[in-house]
Each structure stands twice: as C-alpha cells, then as structure tokens.
Amino acid sequence: xxxxxxxxxxxxxxxxDQDAAKPVRRKVVVVGxxxxxxxxxxxxxxxxxxxxxxxxxxxxxxxxxxxxxAKRPLEILDRLGCGHPMVDKGVVWDTGKVFFDxxxxxxxxxxxxxxxxxxxxxxxxxxxxxxxxxxxxxxxxAEGAPIEIRGGNKVLKVTDKGDHxxxxxDTPEGQYTLEADWLIACDGAASPIRAMMGLxxxxxxxxxxxxxxxxxMEADFPTERxxxxxxxxxxxxxxLLHKQPDGVWRIxxxxxxxxxxxxxxxxxxxxxRLKAMLGEDVKFDLEWVSIYTFQxxxxxxxxxxxxIFAGDAAHQVSPFGARGANSGLQDTDNLIWKLxxxxxxxxxxxxxxxxxxxxxxxADENILNSSRSTDFITPKSxxxxxxxxxxxDLSEHYEFARPLVxxxxxxxxCTYDRSALNTPDALPxxxxxxxxxxxxxxxxxxxxxxxxxxxxxxxxxTINTDVPAELEESGIKVGSLSLYSEALDPALAERYLGEAxxxxxxxxxxxxxxxxxxxxxxxxxxxxxxxxxxxx
Amino acid sequence: xxxxxxxxxxxxxxxDFYADLLAVHEGLSKAESDALNARLILILANQIGxxxxxxxxxxxxxxxTHQPG
Numbered sequence: 001x002x003x004x005x006x007x008x009x010x011x012x013x014x015x016x017d018q019d020a021a022k023p024v025r026r027k028v029v030v031v032g033x034x035x036x037x038x039x040x041x042x043x044x045x046x047x048x049x050x051x052x053x054x055x056x057x058x059x060x061x062x063x064x065x066x067x068x069x070a071k072r073p074l075e076i077l078d079r080l081g082c083g084h085p086m087v088d089k090g091v092v093w094d095t096g097k098v099f100f101d102x103x104x105x106x107x108x109x110x111x112x113x114x115x116x117x118x119x120x121x122x123x124x125x126x127x128x129x130x131x132x133x134x135x136x137x138x139x140x141x142a143e144g145a146p147i148e149i150r151g152g153n154k155v156l157k158v159t160d161k162g163d164h165x166x167x168x169x170d171t172p173e174g175q176y177t178l179e180a181d182w183l184i185a186c187d188g189a190a191s192p193i194r195a196m197m198g199l200x201x202x203x204x205x206x207x208x209x210x211x212x213x214x215x216x217m218e219a220d221f222p223t224e225r226x227x228x229x230x231x232x233x234x235x236x237x238x239x240l241l242h243k244q245p246d247g248v249w250r251i252x253x254x255x256x257x258x259x260x261x262x263x264x265x266x267x268x269x270x271x272x273r274l275k276a277m278l279g280e281d282v283k284f285d286l287e288w289v290s291i292y293t294f295q296x297x298x299x300x301x302x303x304x305x306x307x308i309f310a311g312d313a314a315h316q317v318s319p320f321g322a323r324g325a326n327s328g329l330q331d332t333d334n335l336i337w338k339l340x341x342x343x344x345x346x347x348x349x350x351x352x353x354x355x356x357x358x359x360x361x362x363a364d365e366n367i368l369n370s371s372r373s374t375d376f377i378t379p380k381s382x383x384x385x386x387x388x389x390x391x392x393d394l395s396e397h398y399e400f401a402r403p404l405v406x407x408x409x410x411x412x413x414c415t416y417d418r419s420a421l422n423t424p425d426a427l428p429x430x431x432x433x434x435x436x437x438x439x440x441x442x443x444x445x446x447x448x449x450x451x452x453x454x455x456x457x458x459x460x461x462t463i464n465t466d467v468p469a470e471l472e473e474s475g476i477k478v479g480s481l482s483l484y485s486e487a488l489d490p491a492l493a494e495r496y497l498g499e500a501x502x503x504x505x506x507x508x509x510x511x512x513x514x515x516x517x518x519x520x521x522x523x524x525x526x527x528x529x530x531x532x533x534x535x536x
Numbered sequence: 537x538x539x540x541x542x543x544x545x546x547x548x549x550x551x552d553f554y555a556d557l558l559a560v561h562e563g564l565s566k567a568e569s570d571a572l573n574a575r576l577i578l579i580l581a582n583q584i585g586x587x588x589x590x591x592x593x594x595x596x597x598x599x600x601t602h603q604p605g
Binding site for chain 2: 390391394
C-alpha cells in the first residue's frame, strides 16, 4: 500500500506565468509547502489575498517528523477551516509516565481544563497534518479563492527591489522569474532563502544525536507518553515512546555525540535497540528511521523589507516540548492579519515590525524552555547530572520534586506582554490570563464555543454590558459579540470577568486581547483600535 | 513583605545538627555522599520556597569562598 508521503500531492504543472513575456507580479509568494507555509497561504486566500506557494518538492513530509500538536495551533487551524480533521484523526493523550533507570518514578495527568473545544494535545504524523492542509487549500481553490500550490518550483535567487521582490525559480522545464509584493519564507530550519540573503542564524548547538524510529506494531502499550531517563536498554541516555494514529509508535533514543550516523541508521543496528526496549517478542515494522541533532537559535530579525521569515526558517528549538511546528503556526497567525491591513493600505508598514517584536518574544520563550528541557534530559556536566538524578530520585518519593522533572515543557502560546499594540489593562479585578497581549482562552457558549465567534477581524467582546453593534475606526470595521455570563457556563466568567461585574474586550484578528475595560468608552476604544494597528 | 535570607545564628542546638549532618554521610562513598547532598539541597530549597531568599542563598554561598592571596 502506498503511504500518503509517497504520493505527489502537488506535482509540477506548467504555469502560465512561465510563458509570460515579462515577469508576472503576484501579491504574496510563500516559499515552502510545509505546515507553516500552507497555513500562511490558507489564511491569506481565505481573506481574499492571492497566495502562490512554491516548493521544490511535490509531496508531503517524508516520515512523521513533527507529531505533537497543541491546543492553540489547533484553534488556529480551526479558524483556517481544518482543525477538526486533525483532531478526528489524531490521538488524544493526557497521561505521562516518567521512568528512571529500571523503575517508574511517577505518572502525571495533564488534567486538561474543561470548557475548551480542542484538547490540550494530539499526536498526528506531520504527513497527515500537511495532507489536511493541502486538502483545505484545494477546497479553497475550488471555491475560487486565490491560492495555488506549485510543486517542483525551486527558488534559486531572491532580489530585493524595494517595493517588491524578484524571485528566480527553477522547474523541470527551465527557469522563470516571478515578482512578489511580499514573500513569506517558510522554507525550514535550513532555509535556502535565508542563506541566499546571507542572514545570520546564531544560537546554541547541542552536541547530541537522537535516533527516531517510527514503528508499526500491534502492542498493548496504553495511549500515554512514556519518558525514560537512563534506562537499562539505553544506559546513560534517554528514551521516549509516544503513540500516533494507525498503530504507529514514535520511539526516540538519545545516542550521544560520537557516533557513526550511517551505521546507527541501518536496520540491523536499529532493530536490536528496539527489541531491548520493547521486548524480544513484540512484532514491529520500521516505518521511518532518522537521526537528528538540534540547535536552539533564531534570526536577529524576522522581517527583511518585503521578505518575512516564519517557522523553523526564523527560529529553531530542540524538539522537547513540541515547540517547533506549534510556534510556527503562531507566527503566521500573528503575521497574516497585519500583512492584510498593510496591503489594503489600512495600516502603516510599521505594523509589520510588531510581528518581529511579538514573535521574537515567542521564539525567545520557546528557546529558553526547550534549552532548559535539553539541559535536564542531557546533563552536560557531572554536577548537572548529580542534581538531575537527585530530582528523579526524590520525585519517586516526594511530590515536591515532580515539578522539577523536565522532560519537555509542552508548548503553550505566549502572551505579548510588552507589545506596543496593547492598551494598558483597564479592567480592575480581571483575570491575569486574559490581560492585554493574551491569546483568548476558549469557553463554551449556548451553541458551540467562543473562539468560533472571534478572529479574522477585530471584535468587541462584551460581557454583561452593551456596545454598538458595529464601529468603524480608521477604515477598520469592528463587529461585536455581547454575552451575558449568568446564562452561560461559569468558565466564561472565570476566564473573562474574574472579580469584575462587566467587561469589554477588544480582540485582534488573531484572537489575542488588545485592550479591556469595565465599560464601553468610545474614545478609549477608538484609540485602542488605532494603537492595535500601529497608528498610535 | 518578602522574606530575607537569615545569615545570623538560627539553628537550635547547632552542635547536634552538625553531628547529625556528619552522621548521615557516615559509611557512604564520595558519589553516594554527593548524591545525598544534592537531594538535601533540593529538600531544603523546597522548604524555603521563596525565590528571593533562594537567590540570596545561592549568591551568599558563591561569594563566601576563600580567595587565596
């Protein structure tokens, strides 16, 4: 049977642009048809902005790669029209077990908060994730939305022309040139665009190799995340076992630094390692084997005039905590509405600088967290190993030590606390989790969930008080959503009122809070809208 | 008001405590003693809890080494 990642989903096809007498100008060209590039293009096309995705390949991700997707990215995908297929296919999990040497030291439950449409995490192979995004892009295309995926299109050169970018592209039928008002580079950690532009990508290298083996097995391991520190079957190193859909299991084994990668990847060397871990009698097939090393690093700035970097091309983290693809989706979520307003002439170009500020803040938070996890998992000095082992030993006996165990701090969205787009908090007693800069937490409504009613445009959300149904400021139409907490699930009041009796929230198109007050004040609201689009 | 690090005598029966500290290490190898000390530090740190006090304690420990010369 053919695997989805072996089928060309967007094979090369000649575009009329290749026969044009002079280079055709496109609105937005997205380089890279991975999770981030596809999400960017869908977001644009859904809002009527032309997006051409070019990729030198023609298939979805080879092998499962990123497998763990968190609540916030799923909410973003839902806004993009493809959150549910992911959850329907994905494996939902919330129990984790931690092992040290030959014993289980403790287990935890993520205890996901109720009153959210989406689970805390799902496991899903990256190839499915990309397939669903491709399906969504095709659906939009069929509806007449301006989106196109060009496989077999490899970018050779980008030239900054001031008010646009010139892109030289190679195809199986020769080269052609495109012009783009804006270029979004989502071409991965090894970003050829970044290299062509001679831009820095500095950070910390971790001297360690990890073996990923995805195996297909009929095993009765439960749907849990199992993490081993220093297990008997991989002495001195770590190991991870995590379930994916279709009976595929992710096994991740730390190998150390001085190894022969080609040798280690051979099935005759991989299989004995897996047998030592799973038991001699467990029958399994290898689906995909890979050896990876990683770095924690980011670009100094993500925007370079009309070329904007997103996802791994802009920042790279260790895999512990699933902060790679998850944070990349938050990049484009942050970028696309700003780019749209700038392209429509409704916001100054400087609004795009807030993308840099906000997402660099996000990248730094992710780099910090994933570096700390890495330091715990792979201690680099005798003393750090001593404390790591002390924490693990104590965690078996005493609850206090368990929060110190760090096998990955799982991806949560960041709050843009210092962003210039925020208006200072003016809701006394309001919950900290919905302060300006926060991503809106979901809450159940009479029908469906709150986040369905927010996003894509600015919205005034009011609780127990009224605002005008629609407001226009600086050409921005702001709709409203009025809710009364008494009639609704207490989660809404808990998440949006706190100690307050009433609340008015200005919500950005990416479902982040821009401002909040106790009561509607037209002058303050108009000022907050201008501030949120970079006009104050 | 936040707590401050106590650097004046505060241990009841200091000599007894010191004897207990040595006794718990008796018969242990260097590696076992090091591991015990690490566990002890973590237990005591949890007892203190307050981050400011912990930061001050780390600083006090680092700064009180003998500078030769």
